[in-house]
Amino acid sequence: MxxxxxxxxxxxxxxxxxxxxxxxxxxxxxxxxxxxxxxxxHDDTTGLPNRRALLTALRRSIVDGRPFGLILLDLDQFKAVNDTYGHEAGNDLLTVVGQRLTGLPTPVRLAARLSGDEFAVLVDGGPDEVRVAAWDAAAVVASEPAVLDGGVRVTARASVGYTTSRLGDTPRDLLRDADQAVYHAKTHGCGVSRYQPTSTPAAAPRCQDTGQRCRDHR
CATH class of the missing domain: 1.20.5 (Single alpha-helices involved in coiled-coils or other helix-helix interfaces)
Known part of the structure; x- marks a missing residue:
């Protein structure tokens, strides 16, 4: 060479x-x-998108201009699971719930964990699509017992509130309205509640179930 x-x-x-x-x-x-x-x-415990990711998705949906809705879920008796079975079992339950919400079909676009035992679901479409998705979310959470740390089986349930987008809404508006609906569902024990703007803010949330205080049955 x-x-x-x-x-x-x-x-x-x-x-x-x-x-x-x-x-x-x-x-x-x-x-x-x-x-x-x-x-x-993303959330460390469940791997789901977190509040930051949800807010980003809400802003994009508002800019896009097409109808959409926001569903919030608050797990019932979650503190009892933590107190009875321990923190790791509680994390297991959060993970199972997150996986079930992630599996919801279209028009669900995003499932997120906000904090504690609160989850959010972003849905494309108008009031009918959002209402069906809210019921589907409530049903899938309670669909079967979740197997937790140590083989413990717990049936989860959630109080669900939802709202649909309106002209001029901000992400904070949507979160506030859906949160009011969740509070109404939890305090009245009616499972699923929708937020409907009225002249009387305290009366805005409406339950959707078969109970006498609930309206707009599925």
């Missing part, structure tokens, strides 16, 4: 080695950035 060729190969090898030296840290940096972005937008 000629001296010139040896020099070329040596130089090429040095260049490749240099590229490899630079590429490895860059690859690690890229993975670190991807992990940081994921952790910033």
């Amino acid at each position: 000629s001296t010139a060729l040896e020099s070329v190969l040596t130089a090429a090898g040095g260049v490749l080695a240099g590229i490899a030296v630079v590429a490895v840290p860059l690859l690690r940096l890229r993975h670190a950035l991807q992990l940081a972005r994921y952790q910033a937008s």
Whole structure:
């Protein structure tokens, strides 16, 4: 092999080695950035999108201009599960509920965990689609016992409230209205409640069940 060729190969090898030296840290940096972005937008316990991710999705839906709805779910008696079976069992229940909500079919676009035992579901479509999705969410949470740490089986239930988008709504408006509906469902024990704007704010949420105080039966 000629001296010139040896020099070329040596130089090429040095260049490749240099590229490899630079590429490895860059690859690690890229993975670190991807992990940081994921952790910033996802819940540690369930792996679901978190409140930050939900707010981003709500803003995009508002800008998009097509009808959509927001469903909030608050697990019933979750504190009793934590107190009776321990924190890890409570985390197991949150994870199971999150998986079930994630499996809801279209037009459900996003299921998120907000905090504690509160979940949210973002739905594309008008009032009818959102109402059906709210009932489906309540049903899937209680569909069968969840198997927790140590083999304990617990049947979960949730109080559900929902609202549909209106012109001029902000993400905070939607969260507030759906939260009022959840509170109404929980305090009246009627399962699913919708928020309907009226001239009397306290009367805005409406239960949707078969009880005498509930209206707009499924």
